Amino acid sequence: MSSPENFDDSRALELSRKCVASRLPSQTHPEDDDDLVKTGALDSMGWVDVLVSIESATGFRDFGSSWPESRTKSIRGLAAMIREAHSTLPEDNTTERFAADVGRGSEVTIRGWGYALGSVTVAAERIEEELHLAPHKIRDGAGIHSLRCVDASEDELVLGQRAAEIALEMAAVDVEGIDILVTTSTTFLGLPSLAASLHSRLLLRENSGAIEVGGACAGLIYSLAVAKGLLRAVPQGAALVVASEVHSRRLKNSDVSGEFRGLFGDGSCAFVLSSAPATNQEDSLSLGDFVWGCSGNFASVLSVTVDENSGIAVQFKGEPLAHSAVVQTDRILEILENKCGRPRAEADYLALHQPNPRVVEILSERARVPLEKIPLISRSCGNLGSATCGVSLCEALSNLRARRDPSRAALIFMAAVAPGLVWGGTFLN
Amino acid sequence: MGQGHCVIGLEQTAQRAFHSVRPMPQRSHAWPAFFPYGRGSIIRFSPAATPVSPPHLEDQNTHGLAPSGEEVGEVKLVEMLRRAEVSANLQGLFGCQLHIDTQGGNAWADPSSATRSICGCDFRNIRFRFFSEGSEVSLRAKLLMPSGEILNSLPLVDREWRRFFNDFVQRSSQTGRTPDPETFLNQSIRSQLMQAPSRFARIGLARGRPNEAKCWLMLDSLFPQPNAAWLSQ
Numbered sequence: 001m002s003s004p005e006n007f008d009d010s011r012a013l014e015l016s017r018k019c020v021a022s023r024l025p026s027q028t029h030p031e032d033d034d035d036l037v038k039t040g041a042l043d044s045m046g047w048v049d050v051l052v053s054i055e056s057a058t059g060f061r062d063f064g065s066s067w068p069e070s071r072t073k074s075i076r077g078l079a080a081m082i083r084e085a086h087s088t089l090p091e092d093n094t095t096e097r098f099a100a101d102v103g104r105g106s107e108v109t110i111r112g113w114g115y116a117l118g119s120v121t122v123a124a125e126r127i128e129e130e131l132h133l134a135p136h137k138i139r140d141g142a143g144i145h146s147l148r149c150v151d152a153s154e155d156e157l158v159l160g161q162r163a164a165e166i167a168l169e170m171a172a173v174d175v176e177g178i179d180i181l182v183t184t185s186t187t188f189l190g191l192p193s194l195a196a197s198l199h200s201r202l203l204l205r206e207n208s209g210a211i212e213v214g215g216a217c218a219g220l221i222y223s224l225a226v227a228k229g230l231l232r233a234v235p236q237g238a239a240l241v242v243a244s245e246v247h248s249r250r251l252k253n254s255d256v257s258g259e260f261r262g263l264f265g266d267g268s269c270a271f272v273l274s275s276a277p278a279t280n281q282e283d284s285l286s287l288g289d290f291v292w293g294c295s296g297n298f299a300s301v302l303s304v305t306v307d308e309n310s311g312i313a314v315q316f317k318g319e320p321l322a323h324s325a326v327v328q329t330d331r332i333l334e335i336l337e338n339k340c341g342r343p344r345a346e347a348d349y350l351a352l353h354q355p356n357p358r359v360v361e362i363l364s365e366r367a368r369v370p371l372e373k374i375p376l377i378s379r380s381c382g383n384l385g386s387a388t389c390g391v392s393l394c395e396a397l398s399n400l401r402a403r404r405d406p407s408r409a410a411l412i413f414m415a416a417v418a419p420g421l422v423w424g425g426t427f428l429n
Numbered sequence: 430m431g432q433g434h435c436v437i438g439l440e441q442t443a444q445r446a447f448h449s450v451r452p453m454p455q456r457s458h459a460w461p462a463f464f465p466y467g468r469g470s471i472i473r474f475s476p477a478a479t480p481v482s483p484p485h486l487e488d489q490n491t492h493g494l495a496p497s498g499e500e501v502g503e504v505k506l507v508e509m510l511r512r513a514e515v516s517a518n519l520q521g522l523f524g525c526q527l528h529i530d531t532q533g534g535n536a537w538a539d540p541s542s543a544t545r546s547i548c549g550c551d552f553r554n555i556r557f558r559f560f561s562e563g564s565e566v567s568l569r570a571k572l573l574m575p576s577g578e579i580l581n582s583l584p585l586v587d588r589e590w591r592r593f594f595n596d597f598v599q600r601s602s603q604t605g606r607t608p609d610p611e612t613f614l615n616q617s618i619r620s621q622l623m624q625a626p627s628r629f630a631r632i633g634l635a636r637g638r639p640n641e642a643k644c645w646l647m648l649d650s651l652f653p654q655p656n657a658a659w660l661s662q
Contacts, residue, residue, distance in 0.1 A: 022530045025640040045535075045584045045635070045645060048560050048567050052582050053531035065611075067562040296579030297529060297536065300518055320526060331532045 007058075007086045007338075009079065015338065016078035019053040032075040047073060054078060056331075057338055059291075060085040108228045109284035110428065111173065111238075111272045113398075114166025115391045116159045117148040117381055118248065118266035131258030138262045143357030147265040147382040149248040156188040159268035160244035161201050168240070171272035175202050178272075179237040180209040182227045184219030184386045187250040198242060217353045218292075218416040219243060219386035221424035224271065225290040231275040238276070244268035245385035254312040263356050265382030269390030285397065285410060288427040289339045291332060298324040298421040322359045325417050329353070330367045332415040332425035340427045344369055346411055347427075349396035353389045353416035354378035375399070389416045393428075433459030434588065437487065437547055437633070437649065438472070439513055447513040449547045451487040452494060453479075458636065468589060468654065469506045471499040484523060484543035484634060484644060507629050507652050515549045518576035522548045522632055527646070535569075535582040537643040538634055546634040547649065551575050555622055555651075557614035558582065568594060568614075570648050572630060583632065583648040593655035600660060618659060625653045 013032065020036065023046050036042045042050065051064035063085055064078075071077045123146050124139035138144050150159070160183065168175065181204055183195040192200075195210035204210075209230070215222040220243040227239035247264035254261075278284035301321040307313045329352060333344050344350070350373055354360050357379045364371045375395035377388065384391060396412050404410065415425040435458060439447040452474050454460060466472055474491035482488060501509070516522045519536075524544030527536040554573040559566065568585040585591070594610075601608065622628060629652040634644035 019531070025638070027640060043638070044565075044567060045647075046638075048569065048584065049531070049534055049582070049645075051560065052534050052558075052569070056532035056534065062611075065558070065560050067560070069563040293532070295532070296573065296577065297519065297527075297581060299577040299579065300520075320520075323526075327529070335532070 007083060009083065011338075011341070012079040012082040012086075013075065015054065015057060015082065016075045019050050019057065020075055020078070022053060023049050030075065032079075033072070035072050035074055037073045042073075050078070054082065057334060058082060058085070059335070107277075108231050108273050108275050108287050109278050110287065110397065111274045111278075111284060112167040112169070112171025113269070113271050113394045114163045114170060115267060115269040115387070115394045116162035116166070117384075117391075118150040118154060118159070118246070120149045120151050122147045122149055127262045131262050133258050133262060137259060141358070142263055143361065143379060144263065144382055146380050147248075147262075148267060148380070150246050150266045154246070154266070155249070156185050156194055156244040156246050156268070157197050157201055159246070159266065160185075160194065160198050160242045160270070163244070163268040163270035164198070164202055164240055164242050167270040167272045171238075171274070173238050173272050173274075175204050177238050178202075178204050178208050178240045179234045180211065180227060180230050180239040181242070182211045182213055182223045182230075182239060183242045183244070184213045184215060184223045185244050186216045186219065186385050187245045187247055189250075194242075194244065198244075202240075204240075215386065215422055215424070216418035216420075217355075217383075217385055217388065218418040218422050218424045220269070220390045221290070221414060221416050221426060222292065223386075224273070224287060224426065225292070225424070227273050228287050228290075231273060234275060236276040237274070239273040240270060241273060242268065242270045243386040243390050245387050247383075247385060250312060254314075256312055256314045259318075260314055260316060263383045265384055267381055267384040267387045267391055269387045269394055271390070271393075285400075285412065285428040288429055290424065290426045291335045291339065292422075292424040295324075295328060295421045295423065298328070299419075301421070302419045304419065322355065322362070324421060325353075325355050325359055326363045326366055328417045328421055328423050329363055329415050332417075332423055333367055333369075333413055336413050336415070336425050336427050340411070340429065342411055342429075344413060347373065347413045348400055348410055349412045350374050351389050351393035351396050351412055351414045353418075354392065355383055386416075389414055433457070433462055434464045435459050435586075435633075435649075436464070436466075437631075439509055445512055447509055449487045449513055449545075450489050451485065451547070452489050452491045455490050455492065458488075466494070466496070467500070468650075469500045469502060471497040471501065473497055484538065484540050485546040485636065487545065487547055503652065503654055504627075507627055510549050510629060510631065510650075510652075513549060514545060514547060515551075517550065518574060519578045519580070522550065523634060528643075529581070533581050535584065535645055536580060537645045540634075540637055540642060540644050543634060543644060546644070547631060549629060549631045552628050552630050555619060555628075557585075557611060557619070559610040559614065561610075564598075566591075566594060566598060566610075570651070572648070580632070580646065583646055585648045585651065586633075587649060587651050587654075589654050590651055593657070593660075596657070597660055618655070621656070621659055622651075622653065627652065 055063035188194040199210040213223040246266045302316040375392045412428040417423045437451045440450045473495045477490040479490040525542035552572045558569040572580045631650040633649040
């Protein structure tokens with residue numbers, strides 16, 4: 001994680017207030033100069049929790065580990081510490097430097113995008129019937145009106161190729177111009193890999209790379225980060241990033257419960273990234289810094305394993321899973337706000353992973369983000385795994401292009417969580 | 430935490446079963462800072478009436494403690510602790526969902542949902558964090574549970590571990606050698622812990638502060654216990 005770019009006095013103070021408030025009972029409102037420990041607002045444990053909270057929100061490693069005795073343990077003291085930590089960032093923090101490099105090196109813009117969905121539309125009622133679920137379980141319980149599923153002629157490669165060709169056409173980039181292909185898929189398990197197969201299918205240059213990235217539902221964000229990092233080594237280069245998932249086939253002959261299977265659809269998305277200077281700045285959004293992590297405290301809420309008979313076994317705890325997805329996504333947004341120095345309220349769109357529309361609605365409320373800013377593709381397509389936030393991003397980019405307000409800088413936040421809980425986020429501006 | 434010691438022990442309920450009990454003075458939750466018993470001491474007490482205050486259902490007011498003259502060693506103690514309250518996952522620790530307010534922060538339980546205030550668990554990995562302000566030191570630990578779930582930033586309140594670390598800090602300042610405390614903990618000491626055949630932790634719930642319906646988790650006991658010889662390495 002790299003450091004925030006705009007940590008001025010007011011932002012440091014605002015963050016300090018927020019982190020202190022998160023550790024206090026709601027009716028406690030200390031003044032900025034109050035010594036939080038001496039006044040009894042916090043005990044020593046609570047104070048350390050505040051330090052950990054700021055460390056987490058800023059990415060300043062070891063924040064407050066050595067607190068000066070002369071400094072008051074106040075909100076203002078914390079803000080001063082944040083500014084000092086920001087001004088004395090270590091030069092050799094590998095993780096931070098890598099993320100910062102990915103974020104700040106030569107600018108990488110998104111030149112083209114596209115998505116493809118399974119060609120069969122299955123209504124919620126039919127899913128409920130086929131999977132022997134209670135009526136309205138999918139439509140009302142999960143908020144999914146229909147799923148998009150593949151027909152017999154479609155698979156991850158077919159969908160990935162369709163999405164890639166749309167993105168390449170929009171970017172006006174010939175396949176010969178692609179230097180790196182980065183793919184992600186949870187459902188494609190064969191060899192040659194999806195990247196190798198798609199590379200051949202698209203007839204990319206033989207000396208362009210083909211790389212697989214994992215990460216399940218967060219896989220697209222990690223793929224974009226990898227592509228951006230690799231493009232630094234290729235001046236004027238272009239990368240194609242593809243996420244493609246066919247859940248319906250993978251889950252069809254498994255013992256996975258209907259209430260889980262009924263959430264997933266099939267789809268793919270693709271993006272053309274370029275490290276060449278944009279000829280039309282207004283039409284190209286840059287990939288900002290990336291944030292990522294793995295919150296193991298939520299690891300047990302969802303696990304998927306391949307059992308001895310090559311069947312898929314899924315263990316999931318619905319309510320804790322939804323809760324952790326909401327909480328974690330909200331946290332990612334908070335970190336992204338600190339990274340780009342702009343609040344979520346200024347975002348034009350949020351391209352988020354969508355376990356199901358109900359979870360998105362809860363998130364919208366918790367994160368104080370209007371639902372209309374989240375392209376809700378899961379309502380008509382279902383959860384598309386790694387492609388979910390990508391298809392959502394495609395919609396956001398297209399909407400933005402159509403309704404662009406040239407008087408203000410565009411902003412899109414992107415966030416996803418996956419089993420583990422692996423999480424990632426970025427912003428485009 | 431405050432001044433004084435919160436003490437928790439085991440009471441035998443069957444030949445091979447134990448449950449936790451927290452003997453307390455009659456008018457306080459904690460014993461004075463000078464507490465004459467050590468880990469593994471077997472003590473007797475006569476119970477006094479105890480107001481029930483969930484989730485601290487193990488609380489037991491006493492008319493004072495009396496020595497039995499017996500004690501159990503660490504291996505035996507851990508064996509007994511494994512036959513008391515244990516869980517391999519987060520949900521099972523206190524019979525309720527745990528909440529985390531901030532990324533990487535400590536977890537808390539809702540006192541109205543938690544069904545107990547102490548539980549043991551094996552751990553697969555551990556890392557330490559160190560916070561200081563002058564001579565005041567706070568230790569935090571991050572534990573990986575058998576379920577693959579992680580407990581972040583647990584305040585380490587184990588008396589022996591805190592003493593051990595204070596000795597380390599004191600010795601460092603006396604000798605003028607000041608190795609980075611976190612590096613020392615996460616390399617030298619963590620290596621000792623991870624090589625131990627048995628790694629066990631007891632996680633407790635702190636008492637909620639007034640107007641705060643949250644019981645924060647604490648790392649009450651960490652086994653193996655520290656060995657003074659580790660300091661000379």
